Amino acid sequence: MSETKKTDEAKTDAASGEREVLLKVEGLQKHFPIRKGVLQRQVGAVKAVDGIDFEVRKGETLGVVGESGCGKSTMGRVITRLQDPTGGSIHFEGKDITRLNTAGMRPLRRDIQMIFQDPYGSLNPRHTIGGIVSAPFRLQGVEPEGGVKKEVQRLLELVGLSPEHYNRYPHEFSGGQRQRIGIARALALKPKLVVADEPVSALDVSIQAQVVNLMDDLQEELGLTYVIIAHDLSVVRHVSDRIAVMYLGKIVELADRSSLYEAPMHPYTKALMSAVPVPDPKRRGAKSERILLRGDVPSPISPPSGCRFHTRCWKATEICKTTEPPLLELRPGQRVACHHPENFADQAPQDTVLLTAAKEAAELVSDKVLAKSPETEASSEDAANDK
Amino acid sequence: MILLLVVTAVTFAIFFLLPRMAGQTADQLAQQYLGKSPTKADIVAVKQNLGLDDPVYLQYWHFIKGIVAGATYDLGPTTTHCSAPCFGYSFRTHVEVWPQLTSRIPVTLSLAVGAAVMWLVSGVVIGVISALKPGSFFDRTFMGVALAGVSLPMFFTGQLALFLFTFQWPIFGRTYVPFTENPAQWANTLIPAWCSLALLYSAIYARLTRSGMLETMSEDFIRTARAKGLRERKVVARHGLRAALTPIITVFGMDLGLLLGGAVITEKVFSLPGIGQYAVQGITDNDLPPILGVTLLAAFFVVIANLVVDLLYAAADPRVRLS
């Protein structure tokens, strides 16, 4: 079906060269200053996004996952320029939009749209559905073919609502329907890129599936490009072609879907995925593969030195503490920032002494996982040698 | 730091605006000081002595200097020294302002603090009971009374209390007696004033407490407290009230601070020689120095109240404690 087709396409594209890049982000930073005292002197900064690179290709869905506080939502607001980046650059269709002012951004607002998590807070309760969905036309001064009302009704139908809902108010709708309204508004101006921040996390499971399917259909019908930010790894796996995993303001792994879920390279990715409960009681026996992470995510005000994950990683050595691993494409289509990746050759084999923290962390990791890694490492080394 | 700035700004504004609002010139002020039919020369002399001819900022400087260091006035035949804090002399009565203020502070303090205790206790108690049984007979009755209490003006309730308890059934004294002289008598005279003032405020506080309690009692942590098996009484007192009262502290501090600056109508109605009366006298007489003195004092009280409120709030709510 559609999904299979999409993956096939992705594969053929990967083989025949890259698809056209729609959005390119380089070294993106967003620091929120912390001010104190009467003079509001800056005493530090929350490094919400701290130097990330990625690109989004036309027609694909890039999933962004990470735990709360990893900077994924900030990243979403910065690439749509709802917030100004403090560093780095953003190119949209080859044009640098990093420093564009409000007026300069206006034409681009048609091409880049955002869908928000909260279907309650993001719709003005005093406006009718017609008013909300037609707002983009008014703001952009666009007169669609056949008139605004007709176009809005067409959009409502497109997202699975009835055109009669035109004169109703948001409070008359359920959460799922409101999210559909949000989607209709985002699609009004036929955008090229839609950034969706947790589009389904506030919805019930059965409704979640409705919205996920809707977004899927719309992508196919309208040729949309999505950046979907979510904390739910199952949802992200279902909707994305490629996935970026964020930890403390950095991308630690960026890979296509099957590589990431079948052979994650970054220990954090691995831990994150192993933590997701699987709706299959038979797999409870396989729990031994679960990796429990110790403690909490460190503060983004003073992130750990070197690799930011070294304080909780069971493989961390001295180099992890001192040197930040660059995001490297170790395998085609799989970029990882790690000195000692899983499922691949060690990037710093000379450094073998585990940190004390890593030894403690390893206590929570089953022997099966620990024993497995050298094997796979060896085999992937062989694979690398073969090439 | 900021508080000091606020006080300075207030006095500055008063100092510049007040004489102009009353439409008085330096001549008129000097004339006021001298009484009936002064000679031209006298006026000039007084203007010079009081510095009324100086630019305003200089006058302000002298005023502030007086408060900090005292001032000496050379008034023709005599030289008067007015020690710090010197707020000058009344133009009308030629009485020094500061001793007037200090002698009146206890009166206003007695009135305000006494009434505050009364309204806080009664308002909070009524508010809590109402909140625990919203829609009940008690709730509706008291909220009705509270509405009436807020809408009745002070000069009405005050006069009524005065009439009933001081003249009709004279169970309360008529003239103010300092606490230090006779505490029983002191309280006895003040009770009608306290009650009238407290009636007005406790109505407001009952409503505030009620809505605060209603909100708090639907919080998750109240559910947790109940899930522990705490008795409902403890849930209300230790968990509900504690959280609901914190915002009330803020309002209470501000109200008390304002009242200390003079409960004008109450003092007038009950003939209490407090700061409010002094201010009224000053305004009717168009007498600048007393007005300035009272204003400064009132601003000072409000600012102090604010500071105390901030400290109390920090003590009550660990989340706002300075890190």
Add this chain to the structure above:
Amino acid sequence: MTELSKTGAAVGEPTSSPSNAPDAFLAVRDLKVHFPTDDGLVKSVDGLTFQVEKGKTLCIVGESGSGKSVTSLAIMGLHRLGARGKNVQMSGEIWLGGKELVSAAPDEVRRLRGREMAMIFQDPLSAMHPYYTIGNQIVEAYRVHHDVNKKTARKRAIEMLDRVGIPEPDKRVDNYPHEFSGGMRQRAMIAMALVNNPELLIADEPTTALDVTVQAQILDLIRDLQKEFGSAVVLITHDLGVVAEIADDVLVMYGGRCVERGSVDDVFERPQHPYTWGLLGSMPRIDRETSERLIPVKGQPPSLINVPSGCAFHPRCPYADVPKGDVTRTVRPELQQVGGGHFSACHLSPEDRTRIWTEEIAPKL
């Protein structure tokens, strides 16, 4: 962990009629919880029956408004408290260790709360009092039921914090809730709930507000503690992944009623209700590459004021027309045994259910 005997306030003999008392540790029979409102009677729970043994975990699954949280609060007797408590209409029976709670005096139920049965909530930040330290709140929970001085209770609090995995418990005991991270707060909340060694622990969406890695930690902790204390656990969730992870038995709620109940293997391997199929089909899976689209449940959850006639699920059910006539629209299906300990409330014939599940649903999951 030191076993402190339960020598708190003397518990008055609650109303118990042994002839009627069920064998199970916690048994709920035909529980109804209705709230009168201006718009009509909200039937949040409308005839619910289930039981849980000590040492076992029952997961109640359902969407928002299905009545799962209301059920948990009803067991704890928390509905009747507070301003609106008087209006709640509750009927049926709740048996806890041989005592019936629905008809018991409020003070008897209060004495059981926190001691025999304890609860943890979804959002630990709002569930803790912001003005008291973590330690104070645990001490309070302990001293309600134990006549000990503050020092002893504090020692107990530190011990509990240590048990739930809070580092440096003797220091963190004096922190305020806002100084803890989300995961830590939920650990502290669990420490508070377990401080009196309750025999029943109710967890209402305990991990919904937490990140996955923290969720894994908390579920692990709950499982460990259950093993250690041997208590019965009722866990309320909307996440079937969590259910598969931790449940012994599952109860699926829809529109205030139970539509399916059985062991975790029954419900996941041989589900017997179209709504359960819908939930399973709606969930994206992390463990496999789904080439298919998700199979959502069409429509919206029902209003609890005007619950659809007949089977509450019939307006959303793709198989509502399979049984003959309009039985799905007019007759409310009763919970029927479909296997050992496996119940389902559906008008479809057992043959139809088996056929649809094995031929139409299971292959697509």
